[in-house]
Amino acid sequence: EAPICGKQMLAEPAGSTPTYQIFEEYAADQASWLHDFTLAFEKMMRNGYDDKELTDGPDLHTGLDCDIQTTRGASINGCYIKDPIDTSATYMIASKFKKLANKVYQYNPQTGKFDFGAKTGADNQLWRKTKSGKQFINVFADKALTVEGSSNFDVQDFGSYFLLESTLNGRVVDCWLAKRARSSCRTWDLKNGPSQKFYLVEA
Numbered sequence: 001e002a003p004i005c006g007k008q009m010l011a012e013p014a015g016s017t018p019t020y021q022i023f024e025e026y027a028a029d030q031a032s033w034l035h036d037f038t039l040a041f042e043k044m045m046r047n048g049y050d051d052k053e054l055t056d057g058p059d060l061h062t063g064l065d066c067d068i069q070t071t072r073g074a075s076i077n078g079c080y081i082k083d084p085i086d087t088s089a090t091y092m093i094a095s096k097f098k099k100l101a102n103k104v105y106q107y108n109p110q111t112g113k114f115d116f117g118a119k120t121g122a123d124n125q126l127w128r129k130t131k132s133g134k135q136f137i138n139v140f141a142d143k144a145l146t147v148e149g150s151s152n153f154d155v156q157d158f159g160s161y162f163l164l165e166s167t168l169n170g171r172v173v174d175c176w177l178a179k180r181a182r183s184s185c186r187t188w189d190l191k192n193g194p195s196q197k198f199y200l201v202e203a
Helices: 021-030 030-047
Strands: 064-071 074-081 092-096 103-108 111-116 128-129 136-138 153-157 162-166 173-174 187-188 198-202
Touching: 021 030, 092 128, 162 198
Parallel strands: none
Antiparallel strands: 064 074, 092 103, 092 198, 103 111, 128 136, 153 162, 162 173, 173 187
């Protein structure tokens, strides 16, 4: 959906091209953006700076894990800070979807993706919850389960199954596509169907 806020009309100097239009022009002509950026960057480098003019910014990268995943042809960058892990139990994640019977959620080391595979109990199929309860960390990969850029989930527990609601877009994890080998799950509107329902199997 289009954003509700209006276009940025700021113009420097007053009466010149407004900010939103400059963004649109660069979006339509990346060669023009690269040309202007290069000139500005070279000028900045020539000007230099004095050590006293700069101060360290906040550390936004320590503990940050970023994976670029490809979903249906689109690259999605999922960055997250791993929460402390609850090491008291290890699980496999299974689906209520009949087409995924006898399979479990796994990290696929051949593709670098999270998909479903025949249950073996190998480390790439084992998961630990984090203490926040919002992440599932794969034992083999030491990475959080990430679906379409989201690694943090609100777990909606209904006893015999649970839903994983993305804190990124409010949708739930849906594994309808995972019935095909090496296909990843996605997030989708809540339909309360079996492809959106999961349960844990203690390892």
